[in-house]
Amino acid sequence: MDDTPGAPAHDGRARLGPLLAALTVPVTVAVLGTEATETAVTEVIVTGPGEDLDAVPGALVLAAGARGAAAVRAVTEAGRAGAAAVVLKADPAGLPAPVLAAAREAAVPVLTVTQDERWYRLAEDVRAALSRASRSATAPGTTGDLFSLAQTLATITRGVVSVEDAAGHVLAYSRSQDEADELRRLTVLGRACPEPYLKRLREQGVFQRLRSGEEVVEVPEQPDLGYRRRLVTGIAAGHRPLGTIWLQEGARPLAPNAPEALRGAARLAAPQLVDHYHQGDPSARVASRAELAHGLLTGRFDAGALAGHLGLDPSQGATVVAVDLRDPERSDAPAADLRRGEAAGIVSVHAAAFRRDALVTQACGQIYVMLPARNGDADDPAVHRWAGELVTVLRRQSGTPVQAALAGTARRLDAVPEVKARGHQALRLMARTPERAVATHTELQASLVLCDVLRLLDEHPGTRHAGLAALVAHDAEAGSDLARSLLAYLDGFGDVARTAETLTIHPNTLRYRVRKAVSISGIDLGDPDQRLVAMLQLRLAVHGRQGPAAPFPVPPATPGPTVPA
Template sequence: MDPADSSAADSPRTALGRIVAAFDGAVVRADPRAAEVRGAIIAEPGDTLADARGALVLAIGARGADAIAVVAAAGKAGAAAVAVKCADSEEGLPELLRAAGEKAGVAVCTVPVATRWHEVEAAVRGAGERGAAGPDTRGDLYSLAQTVATLTHGVVSIEDSAHRVMAYSDSGDEADELRRRSILGRNCPEPYLALLRQWGVYVYRRVRTDELVEVEERPEMGIRRRLVIGINAGPRPLGTIWVQEGGRPLAERSAEAMRGAARLAASQLVDHYYQGDSAARLPSRADLAHGLLTGRFNSGAVAVHLGIAPSAAARVVAVDLREPHADDGDTSGADVRRAEAAEIVSVHAAAYRTNALVAQACGQIYAMLPESPRPDSGRTDSARPDSARPEGGEPDDEPVLRWAGDLVAALRRHTRTPAQAVLAGTAARLDDIPAVKLRGHHALRLLARTPDRAVDTHSRLTAPLMVRDLLELLDKHQEIRHPAVAALAARDAEHGTDLARSLLLYLDAFGDVARVARQLNVHPNTLRYRVRRAAALTGLDLDDPEHRLAAMLQLRLTCTSVGGSPFPAA
């Protein structure tokens, strides 16, 4: 294994002091330029360091003379610093190592014996991310790896086609020896690659498709069970996503999460291969998706850029985490959870529909699911429903509802929020997405009154939405009122009676006296008396449908003003 990793030269600079602070080591700076490093690589006694420019070299298994030799080799290779393990009883930096560092022109730091090398490497990466992260790093590969780890309950790494580790999730104590060596060396070890070939080249042939491949556990080698899926751009393989089973079994829907993550990772690895800037590309794609959702951009131009036919129809699913309002005005926690949720939605959406787009707006998350026209196929596949449209030509809601239900379950489980989702509808063309988005926004507001209902559709909420809009219109026109109904509510407030609410519930229940009496916990005859008394006081003719409608509308507004709800219980 070649311990040098060219990716270290491309990593952001990290102040060595921030790294050392993470593991309480002693540092000597023989050269001021050694104050910053670019990533970490490993070296064992006898290794040849071809190019370690700007890297922190982790001297694994090197003590005494071996450690001094690694320091010298690191200096020749252009390393910025070397980390060596020393016994806890040794105070400060041993004199021989100090002298070797000064001679080689590198900084030397000690690491406590009990510290694991992968923890040191994680400290390097963590310090680099804190020092170099831009305003929006949610979409990078590390964030994606962590999201997959959350959804699968596994330990995740993302590799390019040369088996170099591009990103990985936090693993704690669940990583096996293979993962630790892969992360520290930034490459899958060659002996393991040879074993994969020995076990069957079919593994890598299969990961060039959208197929999930299982690699069995090898306890005698310290290797746990793994799942792997390919990251591909058309026929070209770009890399792989590996999920190692940790301290608990992998989640049941791990395959869907990995499939979605592989599709999301493809564009970033395309940038990697062609020297692009994936950090700039992802915010751009997110911004384009937001522009498509809100109508800020020309949909035709955006569609071409995103690889979607401008004439394609698209389903829109609106999601709300139902975050409580912060009393102190600090919304940072909610922002973090919404960012995590957007990643989860993106992975689920990409698994469900190849060209899915996800954007945030109005404190909510929207998934846009373009439909690929397939005139020669009427097949509907619930697992891969890119063509979910029945013979009548109208989209079938059931596959999308099942997907949305699974998504909400995942969000509730991982974000600990009472999330809800609404199938807002289908935009016949991408131009229509903003209007459908608005329907989803309104439907989510209405769905909030039934928190136990995880998912619904705008079409099923049409009637209550219509009533709500009509009530809002009436509320703005105080001149449109029935004076006698208003007087009835005022009388209740003055005398402590309940005639107005009893009449409203009676009308809502279509005259079902027994049901309303149970709801009010009164005798049916008491309810009948209240209804007759209310009709007498107001002059309402309850046999007249117009009288009943006028009474219901105004009583909805009146009961709302005294603490009730303008809607009946759903």
């Protein structure tokens, strides 16, 4: 039996025991009957003192304001209505004896939280845990993923997020800590926006503006109601409204890019809300764009067929941007996967805000963005600026030297895997210059060509200059550094002073090493062919096929190398 926190029951619902273990709000068990931990929980509802309950099988009942006789009645009502459990507030001494007796008589589990705990926070916590449990039992792309999207948007914007369907029912929300205002609390507890506030929004024309397109509408602070400033935008499929995303300002001002991020999140939420409206019909589920994008990026499926699912023309091109978080090499794998998943969510929001049809997926431990365009260009200044802004956000969020490579533009969608491979190779080159945030394929082209040449040379070991092979063997036997010194001298275009400084040795020492290396290898540095062969073969021997430690050297303006006197 699966006892992982929040694990679903056999019918896809969460079991009470694992669900309680998955909560972040401390909940104490006061009365728990036999087999109660296996009870399926389907929802959480909040009741007031003296409130009657209809049949609510599988509900976790939060009995707000229930004390004394009201607590006894709440427990009795929960048992009669078939609730999975009831939650009360309790003093450190525990619940009174009459409440415990009522729980045993009603045969309903009773749980407690501290007196200072807030009901809306517990409701948030339970619903998020139920969503995680549901998501683990269903295909990806369902509304459970809206919780992840809401949390990602909250992280980007420094706000408090909620997602509602077209009827105003709350589908998902971010963790709010203590930054939620009274409207947020009422909305979460009631699963819908209070009618007085809806009336004010209608009077202000907010909903009419939301139906007009992708406008981000600002709703000013409402001091008389205790409501903070908000931004809201609509979620739509074509011209059909599907819902809204609300962004409440918390303890800090919203980030400057909050409107763009909100618009991007709305575009990502649209297919998930389509799933929501087709809930219960697996044949109508919209495959997640990440799944389809991965197939396009890797070439695992026919690009023409995927293009149809993505609403793209297979003959159009796509610019590919590769992103690496640069996690520490010894990073714990599950933790690294989690960080990369969170980062992919941030990338998705930014990409959707930049280009409606942007595709984001993960592969080879990296994150890839595909920007479909008929006449796309990876060297487009707008794409370069966007990639730079994205890297800035990711570096601030992850604390690692994130880098992005503008890998190039595939002229047709079926050529995307080839461009992806260039992006992967470009990121490997950029790893040696962590201060470089973004690089284009054009900027890296010479280094990438060199990598290909070195790969071919490595694959044909019979193609070697015997004298240079003897030099490398001499270093291995004598423990000397002649080959590396000669390569540095050639890379430095014969500038003895600068090369010696780079190697942290005296110029005379470098001159001696170069003369000795020439003597052992028999290389004539006055012959350009021999210099080129020496640079390639020694680079493969000293640095491997990935090239030099600094793939972007700036050579000094000096004549070509000669044997130093």
